[in-house]
Amino acid sequence: MSTDFHLACALLPDGWTDNVRLCVGPDGTITALATREDPRPDDTRLGTVLPGMANLHSHAFQRAMAGLSERRGPGTDSFWSWRDVMYRFLDRLDPDAVEAIAAMVQVEMLEAGFTTVGEFHYLHHTPDGSPHDDPGEMAARICTAAETTGIAVTLLPVFYRWSGFNMAPATLGQRRFVCDPDQYSTLVERARHHARSLPHVRVGIAPHSLRAASIDDITAILPLAEEGPVHIHIAEQIAEVEACRDATGHRPVRWLLDRQPVDERWCLVHATHMAADEIRDLAASGAVAGLCPLTEASLGDGLFPAVDFLAAGGRFGIGSDSHIRIDLAEELRLLEYGQRLTRRERNVLSAPGVSTGRHLFDAACEGGAQATGQPTGRIAVGHRADLVELDERHPVLTGRTGDSRLDSWLFAGDGRQVRSVHVGGMARVMDGQSTCREMVSRRYEKTLQTIMADWTA
Ligand SMILES: [Zn+2]
The missing domain is CATH 2.30.40.10 (Urease, subunit C, domain 1)
Known part of the structure; x- marks a missing residue:
């Protein structure tokens, strides 16, 4: 009908x-x-x-801990102290909880005006680190949530193997994420299996970051993406940029661009800290920068170099990532306001005579559709x-x-x-x-x- x-x-x-x-x-x-x-x-x-916009970057379970890490610790708080709280929180989550939280997040996204979500999910295993009977149990639960809420979903099962550059072994707090390439292949296959129950779905892959996946790992798992998208966190934190430079002699975006076939299928999430050559070459690659302004502000990541990236013809979309808030309007507003505050100018991210709201909305619709591989945004x-x-x-x-x-x-x-x-x-x-x-x-x-x-x- x-x-x-x-x-x-x-x-x-x-x-x-x-x-x-x-x-x-x-x-x-x-x-x-x-x-x-x-x-x-x-x-x-x-x-x-x-047109509906895709929210290109979500870790659904983090919504349930929004506000739980706003108490200052003994030293200087940072992304890393937030991450400690996050690891402690996720230890309490079983598949039922993940499904219940994911459904709530999807409801909030739909009510904010997002019609698709890219779910970058890394909580794969049981609390002791052993796989579920069905290794794709958590992917199944995200699909069930989407069946309930009706949001379109791009499943991005995460490959997570190491705790740092130079292949440092994963820590105890990371045991629920960890896979080798063979285990990951099973996980992606199970995700594809469960995705078949949904009408509006894509499956891609997501090497978590250059900290958690080596260049060789990424090469090994890349064929699993088939025609689907490839997402990776990158250059979110200064400490991460420095660790990458220490280990490889290069900054993370440079290291990735020179060693992987980064193109329109890729989404580089955050890409906050880039040198001029990285901005230029990421823009030229046709990949989408996955910006999460509210989370980046919440975590003290830094400001994305939006003016230079857009001037170079770069593409971007919006994600709500940690879901400290779920609000489409507020994400785009903060993207522009960050630039206004640092440059002490107004209407920074649009061309003369052009509506800033329209310009940002159009770009984020296009970028979101591209990054999630979904026929949406128009x-x-x-x-x-x-x-x-x-x-x-x-x-x-x-x-x-x-x-x-x-x-x-x-x-x-x-x-x-x-x-x-x-x-x-x-x-x-x-x-x-x-x-x-x-x-x-x-x-x-x-x-x-x-x-x-x-x-x-
Ligand atoms: Zn993220």
């Missing part, structure tokens, strides 16, 4: 267009698009509609009908037309201006709320009560 939509006003690839009719096929793809059309009686009628024939309807009656959007809608939403708003969300033509958010929020949040609450029962700061 196909569904038809009438959009009073939609952001199409060539701009804002009134009275758009879409025909959506049974697989959720837009099969026909006409403009200047009146609604027909059976059409699903929507108001102001944007309202066009052949793309999935991922539609985000804004509430034009909300005070933040009152009286706004054209690109000023995006400027007002992204710079003055948040998830509260998202009225409805369709993924592949299926309604997943109505009146601002996920259609399964109640059930998912009840289960999440029960799960968290157990996890937090004897948690000490």
